[in-house]
Amino acid sequence: MEIILKDSEGKKIDTHKVTRFTLTDWLEATTFQAKQEARFKNRQNLMDIVANEESDPVLIADTLNKIQLLSAESFEDGINFLCKVYKQKFTTEEVRHGLTLEEYKNVVNQAVRECLGEVETTDKEKK
Numbered sequence: 001m002e003i004i005l006k007d008s009e010g011k012k013i014d015t016h017k018v019t020r021f022t023l024t025d026w027l028e029a030t031t032f033q034a035k036q037e038a039r040f041k042n043r044q045n046l047m048d049i050v051a052n053e054e055s056d057p058v059l060i061a062d063t064l065n066k067i068q069l070l071s072a073e074s075f076e077d078g079i080n081f082l083c084k085v086y087k088q089k090f091t092t093e094e095v096r097h098g099l100t101l102e103e104y105k106n107v108v109n110q111a112v113r114e115c116l117g118e119v120e121t122t123d124k125e126k127k
Contacts, residue, residue: 001114003086003107005098013098016089021115025085029115032081039070046070078108085111 005014049063079092090098099107113119 001110003082003090003099004103005090005094008097014090014094016086018086021085021117025115026117028081028084029112032077033112033116035077036074039074043067043070075104078104082108082111085115 001019002015002017004012005016007013046063046067050060050067053059053063076092079095082095083090083092095104110119
């Protein structure tokens with residue numbers, strides 16, 4: 001698996017590859033996925049509060065802030081997960097500045113799937 005970090009102009013500045021995932025990576029992916037699922041359920045409960053509460057603007061604002069914090073927490077966990085499975089070849093700051101949101105989502109999803117053994121690395125990556 002490969003991650004390509006780019007500068008603000010979209011020019012490639014660094015590339016990192018992982019060709020083998022270990023049991024530790026599987027455990028990291030399992031833990032990350034469980035946290036994401038728990039956050040998703042929490043987010044759904046908070047969204048239900050917003051949808052059902054019309055008369056209390058303070059409660060709605062507070063609930064929306066909690067939803068935003070969950071999203072930020074989720075994003076940070078994903079960045080930390082990437083750094084761990086790529087064996088700390090780059091920093092969290094490099095990921096924040098080197099990936100767009102779409103690239104981030106794609107690389108995290110791919111990393112989780114590969115760590116869990118749902119997708120095998122290609123022959124090219126194995127060499």
